Amino acid sequence: MENIKLAEENKMGEQEMRQVYAEAITKLIEEGEPVMAMDADLMRAIGLLSYQKDYPDNIIDCGIAEANMMGVAAGLSAEGFVPFPHSFAVFSSRRSMDQVFMSGAYAKLNIKVVGSDPGICAGLNGGTHQAFEDVAVMRCIPNITIVEPTDGAMVRDLTIQAAKTYGMFYIRMNRGKAETIYEEGSSFEIGKAVKLREGQDATVIAAGREVIEAVRAAELLKEEGIHIRVLDMFTLKPLDKEAVIAAAKETGAIVTAENHNVIGGLGSAVAEILAENCPVPVERVGVQDEFGEVGPADWLKERFHLTADDIVRKVRTVKSRKGMEG
């Protein structure tokens, strides 16, 4: 935690996450890292198109052919490069799963798969583009690291760390602006959750855009005398098992919150650990096994019950179950 500084105020970040990502990528290239930013005709969407003329050897548009892009990434990795193939999360995961799995992970290569606009962040692109299953499919790949950066400061740090850490990564990232949780310059330990709030009544374990909802839920609950711990579980794999077990032992009840199907994602991962190590009541905020649908993200947040109020309700429920079971 010593390298992490929490923002005093959770105001909207000044930069879009994609701008931060593009800056981090170009900084790595400038520093001589053998990074290859790859895309399937969404270079404009991820903010790298304007940099392509300056770094033509390191920024490659593969066209609308995600399967080939992942395979080319594998070949580049075999030659010592560090590819960052990007597409929307639906295409980076679902559409090119077998290529990521076999040409990348099974071959023990070093690819940083980037999936942007997961879940409700895809908003007006609608149900076809809302990945509520990408973490679930990626989580089954042995040894992959899955991270979901919470804000701009974390995007910058994790992009750089991913480039310098050998192995398969899936980086699940919103492209737009996010509320600031951390001060710029913070550095995170992959695989270690960040404790954002302390409390004894329950723990909310959140990831991605749900972290800010969890922080707001903590404030709302405080008004009614309920004090919760909030963990930012930005590493979805390997999950911080110690932090999960400690939260169960010390607060006795867990709520998970994710912009993903409750099947296969953070909620599942946490429940698996608790079932084997320290069973306590669990409630899961997330998409309840449904497809996405078109609409603005703020509306979708209500539609799929991903708001701070939804977290508050689940905390009340889980708290009421404490000590009732067993």
Place this chain on the structure above:
Amino acid sequence: MSAEKEKELKSFAADIRIGCMKQLGALGIGHVGGVMSICDLMACLYGGVMKIDPANPKWEQRDRFIMSKGHAGPAMYAALALKGYFDPEELKTLNQPGTRLPSHTDRNRTPGVDMTTGSLGQGFSSGLGIALGCKRKKLDSYVYILLGDGECQEGQVWECAMFAPAKKLFNVIAFLDYNQLQIDGTVEEVSGVQEFGEKFRAFGWQVVDVTDGNEVSQIMAAIDEAKADKEHPSMIILHTEKGKGCFFAEGVFNHNIPVTKEQAGQAIAELEAYKAAL
């Protein structure tokens, strides 16, 4: 090519077939058809075309070979063993627990294997990635990629067909093992890739047609022709016979079939006799 070199390559091809029979005979089953059809190509690549150093499999300046039809691994293993990448005795361990010679080629297990393949179509893309990497590193290495004809039913192959010319990957020489058979029937009946050459030409490739893809002199001439063209990636179509050079596999269903010790022994004896008569 001199008569002496041609004889040497034919003999090497027979030795590769013998190596395949030793592997499949020891195992009792295998992809006889698609392994035997490419032994002549393996002989050409490993017997003279490719710039390699068996003592240093990861030599940076080497030419790369990707077996995109990964199930033909045994043909590659036989060639690698005969070139000294590992002891030919190891061929008997094909598919055995803990082996370095798995059913489909694996870059982490076998010295001399550049890429992991098995899910069809993928080796083509990873081969193009390797070609792009070599180009970025300004290496003058060639990247050779072998595709099956049934494999070309995979959509990913056609993504590759677009990508290589667009990225000017002129260091790529791909081969099609056009034996016209796949598991469920003829390639044409199942889902045709007819006029394959015309299709690749339309995508911007140089296409070289080899009427007898089991004839080393024709394969060598085609590779020379491919190399002479510096402005296109190349696709060499090898009209081959599935099961070629294996008496019990020629002309019958042979994709993945049992191989008895007696069959393997007889096939090896026939190949030895063929070599002696060269």
